[in-house]
Amino acid sequence: MDNRRLILLVIFSMSLVMLWDAWLKHNQPKPVAGPSVTQSATPTPTASGQVAAPAAAPNGATTAERAKAPKLTVETDTVRAQISALGGDLVRLELLKHGANNDRTKPFVLFEEGGAHSYIAQSGLIGAGLPNHKTVFALPSADKLVLKDGEQALSVRLEAPEQNGVKVxxxxxxxxxxxxxxVAYEIANGGNAAVAGHSYYQLTRDTKAAENTAGFFGGAQTYTGPAFYTDAExxxxxxFKTIGKGEAKLPKTAPDGWVAMVxxxxVSAYAPKQGQREFFARPLDGDLVAAGLIQPLPQIAAxxxxxxxxPLYAGPQEQRELxxxxxxxxxxxxxxxxTVIAAPIFWGLSWLHKLVGNWGWAIILLTVLIKLAFFPLSxxxxxxxxxxxxVMPRMKRIQEQYKDDRMKMNQEMMELYKKEKVNPMGGCWPMLIQMPVFIALYWVLLGAVEMRQAPWLGWITDLSIKDPYFILPIIMGVTSLVQMKLSPSSPDPVQQKVMMFMPIFFTVMMAWFPSGLVLYWVVNNMLSIGQQWYITRMFDSGAKPANS
Known part of the structure; x- marks a missing residue:
C-alpha cells in the first residue's frame, strides 16, 4: 500500500468513526420530559444495620407543596442560590461567572425545579425524630442574603422543628x-436518650441530556448522568438507563469517595472529607433519578x-478547583x-494562557511548540x-510498462525504492503520529470548561463551538490544497482526483468542529507549508536541508 492510500485510509477511518459516534448520540431517542420533582427518595435503615438504597416515598413532596414552600435567595460573587424551606434543598443555582448557552448576558442555571430541567441538591438525617428533606425548616427572616464586601463566607441557618428534645x-x-x-447539621440532644442515625446527601435530576452547546460534534458526545469514585474502584x-433497569453496579461501602451528577x-458532587459512606442510585417517579451517599452519625448522648x-461542589468543571x-x-x-495525551495538552495550554491571557493565542503557541517537537520527523x-x-517519472514508466503484470510492477517498484533509498511510507508517519494529538486536542476543546465562551479574535467569540462564518474552515481548506500541490502527485489518476477532493471534504467536515480545533489545524498547515517548501526547495537545488 503506498503512502497515498494509507493517508486516505487514516483520514476516512478517523472521519467515519467520529461521524458515526456523533450520529448515534445526536439521534438517540430523547427521554420524555418529566414533571418537576414530585417525589423523592428517603434512605431507610435495614434490619442488618446497614442503610438500604432509597426507595420512592409515597409521602414525598408534591409539586404544589414544593411550589408553596417559602424560599430564601443567597448571592455571592460566584453564585445566586435559592434555598427551599422544604428540606432546606438547593432548588436553584445560577453561576454568575458563566453565561447561559443561548444568552451570555444571563447566568447559567445549574440547579432548577420545573424549568428546562428538574435538578436539585438534597440532604437529610435518618433516625427517630430527625429531619429529612421532607421536613419544613424555618428560614431566616430576610428574603435575600448577600455576601458583603470583605466577607469570605456566608452561612445560612435553617431550624427544624424540635422533636423529643432534639434540636437540629x-x-x-x-x-x-x-x-x-x-452542608452541615448541628444536632443538640436535649432529650433523655442517646441519638443515633445516619445522614444522607443526594442529587436528584431528570434523565434528559444537557443541552448541546457545540453543534453536531459538540455536547451530543458528552456524558450526562451520575458518577461515583472510590480509591478502590x-x-x-x-x-440513567442502567439505573432505570435496576442494573446499576455501584461502589460498595468505602472509607473514601464521592458521588457526582455530571x-x-x-458538575455537582458531594465529597465527604472522612468517614465510611455507602453509595446509592435509584429511579424515581417523573423520569427522575437520585444518586447519593449515606454516612453514619456519631452517637450523641443525652x-x-x-x-x-x-462539602457540595456545584459549578464548572474547573480542574484545579475539583x-x-x-x-x-x-x-x-x-x-x-x-486522556494520557489530552491531560498534558491541557496543562500546556493552561500554562501558555497564563503567559498570553487568551486561549486562542495559547492554541497558536501550542501548535508551534508541537510542530517544533515533531520537526525532525516532519x-x-x-x-x-x-x-x-x-522518481515519480520513473515510477510512471514502470507502471505503464508492467500494467498487465502487477507482480512484476511491484517488484520493479521495490527495486527502484531500494536503489534510490526512497521510503514510500516516509510521508505518512508525521500524520499518523500527530493524529492522536489532533484527537486529544479535540477532546480538550470539547471538554474543558475554560474553553467555553472563550474568545480569540474578532468574529471568534467562543473557541468551543464552530466558526459562525466558516472563515477558519475555508482557510484550512485552502492551505490543505496548497499542501496537496506541494506534495508529489500519485501516478494513479483516480487517486489524483480523490486527493484533490480531500481539501473540500476536510473543509466541509471541519466547518462543524470547535473553532479552536480548526485554528490549530490552520496554523499547523501554514507551518507545514513553510517547512515543506523550504525542504523541497533545498532538495531541488542540491543543497543539504537542515536536520538531514
Whole structure:
C-alpha cells in the first residue's frame, strides 16, 4: 500500500468513526420530559444495620407543596442560590461567572425545579425524630442574603422543628470565589436518650441530556448522568438507563469517595472529607433519578451536641478547583480514551494562557511548540516526499510498462525504492503520529470548561463551538490544497482526483468542529507549508536541508 492510500485510509477511518459516534448520540431517542420533582427518595435503615438504597416515598413532596414552600435567595460573587424551606434543598443555582448557552448576558442555571430541567441538591438525617428533606425548616427572616464586601463566607441557618428534645439546624455555608457549599447539621440532644442515625446527601435530576452547546460534534458526545469514585474502584459512570433497569453496579461501602451528577462542562458532587459512606442510585417517579451517599452519625448522648458536615461542589468543571476538593474529582472532565495525551495538552495550554491571557493565542503557541517537537520527523517526511517527487517519472514508466503484470510492477517498484533509498511510507508517519494529538486536542476543546465562551479574535467569540462564518474552515481548506500541490502527485489518476477532493471534504467536515480545533489545524498547515517548501526547495537545488 503506498503512502497515498494509507493517508486516505487514516483520514476516512478517523472521519467515519467520529461521524458515526456523533450520529448515534445526536439521534438517540430523547427521554420524555418529566414533571418537576414530585417525589423523592428517603434512605431507610435495614434490619442488618446497614442503610438500604432509597426507595420512592409515597409521602414525598408534591409539586404544589414544593411550589408553596417559602424560599430564601443567597448571592455571592460566584453564585445566586435559592434555598427551599422544604428540606432546606438547593432548588436553584445560577453561576454568575458563566453565561447561559443561548444568552451570555444571563447566568447559567445549574440547579432548577420545573424549568428546562428538574435538578436539585438534597440532604437529610435518618433516625427517630430527625429531619429529612421532607421536613419544613424555618428560614431566616430576610428574603435575600448577600455576601458583603470583605466577607469570605456566608452561612445560612435553617431550624427544624424540635422533636423529643432534639434540636437540629441545617447550616449552608457559601464561600467567596468558590463553588463549594458546606452542608452541615448541628444536632443538640436535649432529650433523655442517646441519638443515633445516619445522614444522607443526594442529587436528584431528570434523565434528559444537557443541552448541546457545540453543534453536531459538540455536547451530543458528552456524558450526562451520575458518577461515583472510590480509591478502590476508581471512577465509574453509571448511566440513567442502567439505573432505570435496576442494573446499576455501584461502589460498595468505602472509607473514601464521592458521588457526582455530571453534564457537559458542569458538575455537582458531594465529597465527604472522612468517614465510611455507602453509595446509592435509584429511579424515581417523573423520569427522575437520585444518586447519593449515606454516612453514619456519631452517637450523641443525652445533653451532648454534634456537628456533621459534607462539602457540595456545584459549578464548572474547573480542574484545579475539583482536584483540590477531592481525589479523582477532576476525572469528571472527560477527555475520552486519549486522556494520557489530552491531560498534558491541557496543562500546556493552561500554562501558555497564563503567559498570553487568551486561549486562542495559547492554541497558536501550542501548535508551534508541537510542530517544533515533531520537526525532525516532519523534516524526514518532507525529504522522503521530495525524493518521491524526483522518481515519480520513473515510477510512471514502470507502471505503464508492467500494467498487465502487477507482480512484476511491484517488484520493479521495490527495486527502484531500494536503489534510490526512497521510503514510500516516509510521508505518512508525521500524520499518523500527530493524529492522536489532533484527537486529544479535540477532546480538550470539547471538554474543558475554560474553553467555553472563550474568545480569540474578532468574529471568534467562543473557541468551543464552530466558526459562525466558516472563515477558519475555508482557510484550512485552502492551505490543505496548497499542501496537496506541494506534495508529489500519485501516478494513479483516480487517486489524483480523490486527493484533490480531500481539501473540500476536510473543509466541509471541519466547518462543524470547535473553532479552536480548526485554528490549530490552520496554523499547523501554514507551518507545514513553510517547512515543506523550504525542504523541497533545498532538495531541488542540491543543497543539504537542515536536520538531514
Amino acid at each position: 439546624a441545617k447550616v449552608l455555608t457559601f464561600h467567596r470565589g468558590s463553588h463549594v457549599i458546606d 476508581k471512577y465509574k459512570k453509571v448511566d 453534564q457537559h462542562y458542569f 445533653g451532648q451536641k454534634a456537628t456533621v458536615s459534607v 482536584s483540590d476538593l477531592a481525589p479523582g474529582l477532576d476525572l469528571v472532565v472527560d477527555y475520552g480514551w486519549l 523534516a524526514a517526511s518532507y525529504k522522503s516526499m521530495a525524493k518521491m517527487k524526483t
